[in-house]
Amino acid sequence: MVLGGAIILAVLIACCTTGPAGGQQTPAATTATPVRTSPVPMVTTAPPSPTPTGEVTVPGTTLASTPVPTVNMTPTPPPVVAITIQNGSFNPKTVTIPAGTMVTWTNLEAFPHTISSSVTPKFGPGKIFLSNSLEKGDTFSFTFTNAGVYQYYAVDRHSMLGTITVT
Numbered sequence: 001m002v003l004g005g006a007i008i009l010a011v012l013i014a015c016c017t018t019g020p021a022g023g024q025q026t027p028a029a030t031t032a033t034p035v036r037t038s039p040v041p042m043v044t045t046a047p048p049s050p051t052p053t054g055e056v057t058v059p060g061t062t063l064a065s066t067p068v069p070t071v072n073m074t075p076t077p078p079p080v081v082a083i084t085i086q087n088g089s090f091n092p093k094t095v096t097i098p099a100g101t102m103v104t105w106t107n108l109e110a111f112p113h114t115i116s117s118s119v120t121p122k123f124g125p126g127k128i129f130l131s132n133s134l135e136k137g138d139t140f141s142f143t144f145t146n147a148g149v150y151q152y153y154a155v156d157r158h159s160m161l162g163t164i165t166v167t
Contacts, residue, residue, distance in 0.1 A: 078100050078101055078102045079097070079101045080103075080104055080141075081095055081103045081104070082104050082106065083103060083104070083105045083106070084105075084106050084107075085108060085109055085113050085134070088157065088159075090105070090154075090161075093163070094163045094165075095163070095164050097144060097165070097166055099147055100143065100144075100145060101144055101166070102142070103141065103143075103144065104141040105131070105141075106137070106138070106139045107137065107138050108136065108137075109136060110136055112135050112136075112156070113133070113134050113155075113160075114131055114154065115129070115130070115152055115154060116129070116130045116131075117152045128142075128150060129142045147166050148165075149164075149165050150164045151163050
């Protein structure tokens with residue numbers, strides 16, 4: 001209210017001291033008695049401060065601001081595909097997955113198995129992964145990050161073969 005009155009008073013003073021074209025008025029031929037005026041008090045307030053809710057508070061009003069989006073910094077775990085080792089084979093034998101998927105093999109047989117991704121059933125070139133010896137109930141996991149076709153086998157049983165296609 002005080003600020004509104006100060007603005008109106010400033011406009012009235014400006015209108016009285018300038019002519020219609022914005023220039024200074026020419027004094028009248030008659031002598032005038034000077035009138036004393038007191039300066040208009042200036043009202044200042046602290047700048048608006050943000051509140052924890054993302055709003056700006058001005059005394060007597062509340063102005064909503066644009067909400068700030070939140071970012072979830074928790075990484076999303078990769079999808080997991082399960083392959084079991086039982087009855088002398090991998091189940092399933094063939095899997096197609098997107099890049100970034102983790103494959104977990106679980107040995108359900110009574111004797112140990114070692115899984116290798118060599119191109120041939122030897123520890124030759126092209127080996128991408130090699131598990132430890134998996135006892136009954138043990139697991140081995142590998143995350144496939146690159147597209148391609150990956151063949152793997154059980155080192156102790158070369159007839160146990162599987163294929164993973166990564167898209």
